[in-house]
Amino acid sequence: MSLRDVREDITRWAGRGDPIAIATLIAVRRSAPRPPGARFAISGTGELAGSISSGCVEGDLHERLTALLGGGAPATVTYGITDEMAAGVGLSCGGEIDVLLDPYDPGDPVWHRLWQLQEAGAPSVLLTGAAASTRSRHLLLEADRSLGTLGSAEFDRRARSRVNEWLDRSDAQVVELVRGDPESAVFVESFVPPPRLVIVGATPIAHALCAMAARTGFEVLVVDPREAFLRPERFPGAAALDARWPDEALEALDLDPRTSVVTLTHDDKLDEPALESALASRCGYVGLLGGRRTQRKRREALRARGLDEATCDRIHGPVGLDIGARTPEQIAVSILAQLIALGRAP
Template sequence: MRDIVGDLERWLAAGEKIALVTLVRTQGSTPRLPGARLAVTRSGKMAGSISGGCVENDLYERALHVLDSGQPALASYGIADDGELGVGLSCSSTIEVLIEPFAAAAAWQVLRCELADERPVAIAIALSPPALLGHTLVVRGDGATSGAIAAELDHQLVAEAQRLLGHGGTNVVACAWQAGQAEIFIEAFAPPRRLFIVGAAHTAMPLCRLAKILGFRVSVIDARAAYLTLERFPEADDLQRAWPHEALARVGLDDNSYVVILTHDPKFDVPALACALRSQARYIGIMGSRRTHAQRLAPLREEGFNDAELGRIRAPIGLDLGARTPAEIAVAVLAEMLAVSHKRDGCALAARTGAVHATH
């Protein structure tokens, strides 16, 4: 959703008629995961994707029908037929999407504002029965709601949404409703992962740039004003001129925080590592050779850190990609951060068996 919010806002301001397609269910290995969205306008504009190109043309035609009728609709796609223009997926998988007219309803405004302010928020959309299809409830982190699906369901949905908000993600839940049951798609948007780059070194520049592409909120910390400039870091969310350990102590590192230390100077490195180790930071990595890192560990042990605590430090930093240039090193570091984020070991997919993604 975050990647198309700007397009939706521009199109609404221009008076465009918009349909929003949401991927709500998948089976097997699919190009996109539940929560992927495609927005289309009657005038032919498109933003986002559902399948990487396999079904988007057909979805556009279906979206026009939804705009004509004003009613939401579900659509499913499986393996494409053998015809030259067969519509479907090239892999042995299936997807289900919800197509609905999009308008600037109050619930949308709450969702947009919470996303813009980087606060946790969830959206619940009814998939069945037909009487509820497309009804929407937005749940903020504090439990406040906007919109409604059904009075007897909303309380249950708030509880499930808040459960998901801790880590983000999607779920389809079945709830008893009247004489049958209702199926509700819920997507929770956790705040963006936070990356704190300590040291405005050369590698920090591509690291900042690539991390922003991946959706991180990036802060660059350095005590040296000459290095810490907007010209060097135009994409950064925050530039902090300070001693690194003091800046890290102020920001409140948590399990949504990733710390990368590039200063390569003991007077910065050791205090910054000590501060990060006292926190719940998800990832702590530092530049330098094994010999350099061994020299850093001695003063940290003197401060009382044990081997298990020191084992949290990723050093040498990054996956073994053979990286040499600053940009290559940035890729290796981000690859390791993503592996930690998704609880993977970073090995080649070709060496694995089974589905690429978890089954939903």
């Protein structure tokens, strides 16, 4: 479970004065049940929250975190099935993981500010020291401010210089702030709003895709100037419905690298301005419904509008993975599968 998932328990324990220790999954090699950023926390009264694995390492982690609360030192622990650990704790999935063990300090202003940002849905980046010299230190980065320190002005400066890069992604990873220097290793977590999917065209495919994508964690916006098709009851999973023309609607949005635009109208009056606006933006994915003839016609129209071949090559068309989809629901599955395969999903 992620930091967001255990936040409520952690703040409740801290509110009553319990000491708290947290295990953070910071690296995965081969396969593992959970991604980096998963948390397992314990309170001084014996309560538990979260999970690092499917249950195969939590017992050992509980003992280590209990020892940490008793005065032990923060540490990084590696688990996995190796020759040395064959008779000990291992991962049934055959992977190997690194877990950071740290005490939680409720008085650290980094945590207070991070909880505020998460409540507001505002983006931020949390850096946690992953080396002996930086362990138990935290640096919180926002687009225009920083809070906390990694204990080194040089490390803080290098981290600050990369904030925009990290705010454009939603993963978690260990990074060496100084290449080749393991003492500069930090665990970087990007807490950003969910990726957006802008669907142009309130069609039956859009109806199915909106429902699936919303359940998968996308913030979905549906754009169509044909208000008769853009009825709220058809798109209950949408975060917003926009009845403006596609170019006007898209130009009003900040189409950043974490935004995907899919055009499903089969109408050149709607497809072309939508594609032109999407391709002129920083959005990370542009998909166009239609077979080869439609793809060719749309590209010709875009080139007539002044777009070059390289820009047109950003279009994924026909949109979706080739799984032999026929029905609107199947096509929606193929589109969502492509977004997931290309790393566009949460």
